[in-house]
Amino acid sequence: MIRVQREGFDIGREIAALTVGNxxxxxxxxxxxxxxxxxxxxxxxxxxxxxxxERQLARIDAEAHRRWPLExxxxxxxxxxxxxxxxxxxxxxxxxxxxxxxxxxxxxxDWLKTEAPFWKxxxxxxxxxxxxxxxxxxxxxxxxxxxx
Amino acid sequence: xxILYFAWLRDKAGMSERQVSPPPGVAxxxxxxxxxxxxxxxxxxxxxxxxxxxxxxxxxxxxxDTPIGTGDEVAFFPPVTGG
Numbered sequence: 001m002i003r004v005q006r007e008g009f010d011i012g013r014e015i016a017a018l019t020v021g022n023x024x025x026x027x028x029x030x031x032x033x034x035x036x037x038x039x040x041x042x043x044x045x046x047x048x049x050x051x052x053x054e055r056q057l058a059r060i061d062a063e064a065h066r067r068w069p070l071e072x073x074x075x076x077x078x079x080x081x082x083x084x085x086x087x088x089x090x091x092x093x094x095x096x097x098x099x100x101x102x103x104x105x106x107x108x109x110d111w112l113k114t115e116a117p118f119w120k121x122x123x124x125x126x127x128x129x130x131x132x133x134x135x136x137x138x139x140x141x142x143x144x145x146x147x148x
Numbered sequence: 149x150x151i152l153y154f155a156w157l158r159d160k161a162g163m164s165e166r167q168v169s170p171p172p173g174v175a176x177x178x179x180x181x182x183x184x185x186x187x188x189x190x191x192x193x194x195x196x197x198x199x200x201x202x203x204x205x206x207x208x209x210x211x212x213d214t215p216i217g218t219g220d221e222v223a224f225f226p227p228v229t230g231g
Contacts, residue, residue: 033231046230047154047155048230049152049154049204049207049223049225051207052204052207052208052223055207055208077230077231088230088231089230089231109231112230112231113228113230113231114227114228115209115228116228116230116231117154117204117223117225117228117230118228118229118230118231119154119155119225119226119228119229119230120229120230121155130155130156130226130229131229132227132229133226133227133228133229137231
């Protein structure tokens, strides 16, 4: 499942709602990304491409299910103005086994970073600027390339 | 044809979306960029460095040789920075 929303989220409730009533789940992995402040950041505004964002997240989610035997998964990504310390993104994967949950959760984040149309603008005391993309995010995505 | 701009490309374009009617010979995203660049200085500024421009046709990532047609939605944006 995927959701794109302005409001925050409660990771405990999300995990409970995602996994309730499924006794086959043996492990749950989750990741929460936060607005980081390395000094002087007032806020961050996340812009997205409504429509394409949901499609891309749904594809990434489907790809994780194609690659791993998942019992459940969730991607929640926020948009709009966020302050330092606020959560931006949540990924949860649930499977029979631990390694599947860890790996697929990692995969969701790596792919999301380069394949979902979001853009960050930082507002600091010194002014505003659009965050530049990182080459190491591309490298992180590419390590999941399937061979053969 | 609907054109959308996101992030700093929108800032440079001075608009978030517009309707355009390129001539019939403009059949790919690359040709559309060429045509838009010739329209006015703002569009030229948007596409000044094409290496940092990504695009989508009808909400799917596209390449310069991706075909386009009347009624398509073509979006231009910088490399994504979500997550």
